[in-house]
Amino acid sequence: NAGVTQTPKFRVLKTGQSMTLLCAQDMNHEYMYWYRQDPGMGLRLIHYSVGEGTTAKGEVPDGYNVSRLKKQNFLLGLESAAPSQTSVYFCASSPGTSGIDEQFFGPGTRLTVL
Amino acid sequence: TQLLEQSPQFLSIQEGENLTVYCNSSSVFSSLQWYRQEPGEGPVLLVTVVTGGEVKKLKRLTFQFGDARKDSSLHITAAQPGDTGLYLCAGANAGGTSYGKLTFGQGTILTVHP
Numbered sequence: 001n002a003g004v005t006q007t008p009k010f011r012v013l014k015t016g017q018s019m020t021l022l023c024a025q026d027m028n029h030e031y032m033y034w035y036r037q038d039p040g041m042g043l044r045l046i047h048y049s050v051g052e053g054t055t056a057k058g059e060v061p062d063g064y065n066v067s068r069l070k071k072q073n074f075l076l077g078l079e080s081a082a083p084s085q086t087s088v089y090f091c092a093s094s095p096g097t098s099g100i101d102e103q104f105f106g107p108g109t110r111l112t113v114l
Numbered sequence: 115t116q117l118l119e120q121s122p123q124f125l126s127i128q129e130g131e132n133l134t135v136y137c138n139s140s141s142v143f144s145s146l147q148w149y150r151q152e153p154g155e156g157p158v159l160l161v162t163v164v165t166g167g168e169v170k171k172l173k174r175l176t177f178q179f180g181d182a183r184k185d186s187s188l189h190i191t192a193a194q195p196g197d198t199g200l201y202l203c204a205g206a207n208a209g210g211t212s213y214g215k216l217t218f219g220q221g222t223i224l225t226v227h228p
Contacts, residue, residue, distance in 0.1 A: 004156070031214050040123065042202060042218035043157070050213050058215070059115075078133025090156050094214050100145040100164060100206050101214050 004106035021076040023091030032074040035089040044112030116141040120219030137203035144208040146186040169217040
């Protein structure tokens with residue numbers, strides 16, 4: 001099993017450009033999450049999904065959109081990138097069987113917006 | 115909004131020393147998770163504590179959940195260079211609308227020198 005994979009690993013954008021980050025999991029997990037990690041701020045939840053076709057806002061959703069058309073994939077989109085979105089983005093998944101499930105994380109995408 | 119304050123933010127010690135990392139909140143959590151993250155990778159779960167006063171040991175690592183379920187600590191005995199990494203605490207709340215969402219502390223960067 002590959003677990004949670006993220007594409008791409010690195011990306012540099014110019015202000016105003018758009019991009020989509022792809023997250024895929026092969027563990028048949030119900031719940032999926034997108035976080036951003038900035039120095040000294042831990043991980044902050046951007047959006048999450050509790051099943052195919054569902055999405056919900058997290059702590060810092062502004063400037064991002066998500067879609068979960070297939071259970072195994074969770075896409076994070078930036079429509080008009082801003083320098084404040086320079087960060088490392090992590091995707092995670094969990095079984096969704098209890099409120100204290102372990103979250104399994106991907107290796108991250110390092111995004112720089114110039 | 116629930117917050118988790120983690121301290122210290124940085125810890126640099128010599129091999130063989132003991133250390134403690136603290137995770138504090140004014141809010142009650144149903145459970146506390148501790149993750150470890152290495153450079154270029156996503157966080158990996160170390161332990162979940164769910165009962166107030168609970169103590170769990172993982173080799174040289176001891177995790178404690180406060181009686182009131184508002185705080186937790188991670189104690190490492192005889193630290194080794196392999197313990198170097200970013201340690202993150204994360205609180206979760208059980209319940210119908212929690213959906214496994216985690217609130218992360220800011221993280222503690224531990225460096226163990228040989």
